[in-house]
Amino acid sequence: MGGDVGIRTKILLIFFYPPIPTSPFFFLFLSNFPRSVKPLGQAYRNLFGASGQATISLAMFEIVHDILDLRTLARGVASDRDGAIATFSGIVRGTNKGKKVLFLEYEAYPEMAVKMMERIGEEVKANWGLESLHIQHRVGRLNVGETSVVIVVSSPHRDDSFAACQYAINRLKRIVPIWKKEVFDDGEVWVEGPVETAEIR
Amino acid sequence: MNVRVRVFAALREVMDKEELEVELPSGTTVTGLWERLVSDEPRLEPYGAALQFAVNHDFVGKETELQPDDEVAFLPPVSGG
Numbered sequence A: 001m002g003g004d005v006g007i008r009t010k011i012l013l014i015f016f017y018p019p020i021p022t023s024p025f026f027f028l029f030l031s032n033f034p035r036s037v038k039p040l041g042q043a044y045r046n047l048f049g050a051s052g053q054a055t056i057s058l059a060m061f062e063i064v065h066d067i068l069d070l071r072t073l074a075r076g077v078a079s080d081r082d083g084a085i086a087t088f089s090g091i092v093r094g095t096n097k098g099k100k101v102l103f104l105e106y107e108a109y110p111e112m113a114v115k116m117m118e119r120i121g122e123e124v125k126a127n128w129g130l131e132s133l134h135i136q137h138r139v140g141r142l143n144v145g146e147t148s149v150v151i152v153v154s155s156p157h158r159d160d161s162f163a164a165c166q167y168a169i170n171r172l173k174r175i176v177p178i179w180k181k182e183v184f185d186d187g188e189v190w191v192e193g194p195v196e197t198a199e200i201r
Numbered sequence B: 001m002n003v004r005v006r007v008f009a010a011l012r013e014v015m016d017k018e019e020l021e022v023e024l025p026s027g028t029t030v031t032g033l034w035e036r037l038v039s040d041e042p043r044l045e046p047y048g049a050a051l052q053f054a055v056n057h058d059f060v061g062k063e064t065e066l067q068p069d070d071e072v073a074f075l076p077p078v079s080g081g
Helices: A007-016 A025-031 A040-048 A070-077 A112-128 A157-177 B009-015 B030-040 B043-049
Strands: A062-063 A084-091 A103-108 A133-140 A140-143 A147-155 A180-182 A186-189 B002-007 B018-025 B052-055 B057-061 B071-075
Touching: A007 A070, A007 B057, A062 A112, A070 A084, A070 A133, A070 A147, A103 A133, A112 A133, A112 A157, A112 B057, A133 A157, A147 A157, B002 B009, B002 B030, B018 B030, B030 B043
Parallel strands: A062 A133, B002 B071
Antiparallel strands: A084 A147, A103 A140, A103 A180, A133 A147, A180 A186, B002 B018, B052 B057, B052 B071
């Protein structure tokens, strides 16, 4: 149960609860901004605007070619209403079924993948009343240890965001048209997930 | 009528292309289109058993009748995540 919670999830729960501007950890949170990019004051204004309201706006469901950034995505779902953010990161494993993996190639049907991720968002809304689900999936060549997918969802209390986050990744693996090819030193193979067409329609 | 065909993963590699236009008699089903592709490229045949199908970005059954300008996708078992 609790032993499965990733360290990043725990950290985010600390950072975002209670709501940021009143949190005793607020300055700890700010200290984690990339200072090398912009002065701290500018970073604050970019994030919250002059009014102090969050101004970050991210696409909720995306196929991307770039490196995924879980923290940026998690910031995008923060709201005063929510006391919990659950996150999931999918990472490229170095071995599969005992074989050493050199790298993976991900491929998507982008238009349909986004549409199916939107459907998962609707299902999460219907099941848990949450509208904060964000999913980004990366495509192209990914090396071992890199992040292939990030999912974040927030809720007033933690149980719902944990459940919705797990639901979203399980559903993604079944209905979102994305494929991965494992490349070994002696060959390559397209990974095939389970076929459960009855569930999809 | 013409439809646009999209193929992915192993199918894309077998066909050595991502998409193609196909002219079909009206009333052709998804299965009929697949059989046509297999007759043009017999190496596709082994992939037929596990395929899923989409028309205009939604999953459909294999007996779905195609309409002019549909985008038909043949999807091997997905493996994202």
